[in-house]
Amino acid sequence: MLLNSQEIGGTGSGKAEKDLKGLVFNIQRYSIHDGPGIRTTVFFKGCPLHCKWCSNPESISPQPEIMVREARCNGCRRCIEVCSSGALSLASTGLWLDREKCDLCFKCIDACWEDAIEVAGRYMSLDELIEECRRDEPFYRNSGGGVTVSGGEPLLQADFVLALLSRCKALGYSTALDTCGQVPWGVLDRALDIVDLVLFDIKHLDPDEHRDGTGVDNRLILSNLEKAMSSGKSRIWIRIPVIPGYNDSNEYIEKLAGKLNGMKAEKVSVLGYHEFGRPKYQSLGKAYQLSGRKPLGNIRINEIVEIFKSAGLDATAGY
Ligand code: SF4
């Protein structure tokens, strides 16, 4: 079943809370990297950016997607037999999915006994998600943790996500929003009224470089960051994915550090590029675009952290 943006709780859905649905692709428990304490991080599907280094490529499309794990497939053909769209076939290279033909009926998932086919993304109600979060309540209480919404870009499903955050607040949970910042200011401003903490990602200060790396320029993102900082409504921690050959030169990091210091950023997290998400590209039938780049070692990441610290910022390697 495919739902459009308003049906899944995008901005202006006009729906009663009980009728809202959110499209979620992962719920990570015991997370210690997405804000203070032990947290439950809910990952929402759909993103306005297409970062070449994205380690969660299943987060980008705002629809459910079939993922095929070829290494598990034994060629039994059970999935092919139940697929009435003719979208599946066995090629010499393994199971082949024609995504143009697939109507997301998901019959193949139940048919496969090897768990070689799965779906990324499921529609959930607010009650279902709150129930998931409630299970972790003792951890929040003992650690000062709570619920973080991430993605993708969670604010693409603003009505649903803001309703979720409001209910979490009402239950006394700490709330955090992990955002790429590419959303209308009015939407981010509504979020700032609710969340305790924003984890704000900055990919590049140069608009052309930003477009090259992510598919969009950075004007809205930087404008939103400045407005959010000056609003003083919630704490804001900056996250910097450092990509070799893209935004890792000393000269660039010094410029970024100067800008963030000028904004009085509370905290900066330096996140090193990695390729852990690479196998997922194959499962989704997508090409990985950053081949040939080696992750930066700890020594270089720590050098970058030191540049931020020298500029007067509270910077750490990792989250
Ligand atoms: S049912 Fe599973 S194991 Fe069998 S061919 Fe399909 S994907 Fe492979």
Ligand code: SF4
């Ligand atoms: S989801 Fe349905 S249409 Fe798509 S490959 Fe599976 S069985 Fe075929």
